[in-house]
Amino acid sequence: MKVEHQIRTFEKILKEYDGALPLHRFLVTYFKANKQMGSSDRRWASRYLYSSFRIGKAMPARSLQERLTVGDFLCNSTSSLVLQSLQPAWNEQVSLPVAAKLVLVKDAYPEFVLEDVFPFQEARSNGIDEQQFLESFFTQPDLFIRVKAKHADEIHHTLSEAGVHVKALSENILSLPNGTKLGQILPSTGHYQVQDLSSQRTGNYFQPKPYEYWWDCCAASGGKSLLLHELEPKVQLLVSDVREHSLMNLDERFQEAGLHKYQKKVLDLLVDNEQHLHHYEFDGIILDAPCSGSGTWGRTPEMLYYFNERKVKQFQGLQKAIAANVLKYLKPGQPLIYITCSVFHAENEAVVEHLQQAHGLTLEAMEVIKGYNEKADTMFVARLIKP
Secondary structure (H helix, E strand, C coil): HHHHHCCCCCCCHHHCCCCCCCCHHHHHHHHHCCCCCCCHHHEEEEEEEHHHCCCCCCCCCCCCHHHHHHHHHHHHCCCCCCHHHHCCHHHCCCCCHHHHHHHHHHHHCCCCCHHCCCCCCCHHHCCHHHHHHHHHCCCCEEEEEEEEHHHHHHHHHHHHHHHCCCCCCCEEEEEECCCCHHHHCCCCCCCCCEECHHHHHHHHHHCCCCCCEECCCCCCCCCCHHHHEEEEEEEEEEECCCCCHHHHHHHHHHHHHHCCCCCECCCCCCCHHHHHHHCCCEEEEEEECCCCCCHCCCHHHHHHHHHHCHHHHHHHHHHHHHHHHHHCCCCCCEEEECCCCCEHHHHCHHHHHHHHHHCCCCCEEEEEECHCCCCCCCCEEEEEEEE
C-alpha cells in the first residue's frame, strides 16, 4: 500500500538524520543521493518529518507512527494517507483550529502534555504567553520581505499575478507563505530584502543619526546592517564576523541592495582585537549575539528536538564575553543594541542585568518581540547606553 511506502520512507530518513545539520540542508543532500524519489515522495517525506519534530518531546513512550500521526494532525490543515489510514476520524477534522485538535489528541492520548513540546518552561523570558507560544510550534511561520516603498505596489502585483497569497503588513512589509520561490518570481534588483518580521522590528531600537559610525559586530549575512542603512543611509558602517563565508554572502547582498560604502573585517570577538581596532570608536554597536536560536524553532523544529538545555549557559558565556570585548570601542553615552533570537531568560534579561552590573550600562529599553502570534520568530532586543 502507498501509505506503508510513505511511512517506511519517513522512518528510513528519520533513522539516518542525527540533527547535526539543519533538516532542510540534510534533505537536499539526501534527495540528491536518492534520485529514485519523485517529487511527491519528497514532498510527503518532508511533511511527515517536520510534523514529527514539531511535537518536540511529547509522547516519548509512543511509537514513531503514533507520534507521526499526532504531529501530522496538529500541524496540517489538509488530509494525508497517514491520517486516512491510522486516524480516519481525525482526518475528517483536519481543518479544525489547533485548540480544538488538541482536545481530540488529549482524548485519544491522555498522556499527551502540551508543555512537553517545549520542556524548558521555567527558563522562558518574561511576558511570553505559554499557551500561544506552545501552540505556535504546530504552525509553519511565514516568509517576510521588507520592500522599498516606491516598489511595494509593483512587487505586490507581481507576486499576486504569480498566484502567491500576499498580505501587506505595512507600506514596506509583506507576508508570504513559507516556501514561496521568490527567486523564480522576483528579479534580484535589491528592491526587497528577506527578513523575519520580528527581526525587522529590532530596528525600532537603533535610532541612528547621519554620519554616525556604527559597528555590526556579528553581522552574518548583513540583515541588521541593511536595516540600519535603510533607516539612515548616511550612516558609516563596519561589519565583522568570525566566518569569512558569511561576509562573502554579505558582500553579495550589499551589492544587490546598492550598499557599496562600508568596511569589513573577519574578527573573532572572543579574543583581543586591539591590533585591528585600536583606533576605532563607534557611535553605536549592534550585537546580534550567537544564541540558542530558540525563538526560531518554529522554522527549525528539529533543533528543538535535539536541543540540550546545558547549551544555554554556554551561549550566555559567549554573549557576556563578546559584549565585554566590543564595549571598549563604544563611545560614552552611545548605545549597544543587544539582540538574540532566543526565548530563554538566561540569554536575554539575565545578560542585560549582567551588562548593567559588570559594565555600568544603563538600560534604556528592552522587549521580547513576540512573533509567535504573528507566524514570525520570537526575538529579544535591548538598548543599553554606555556611561
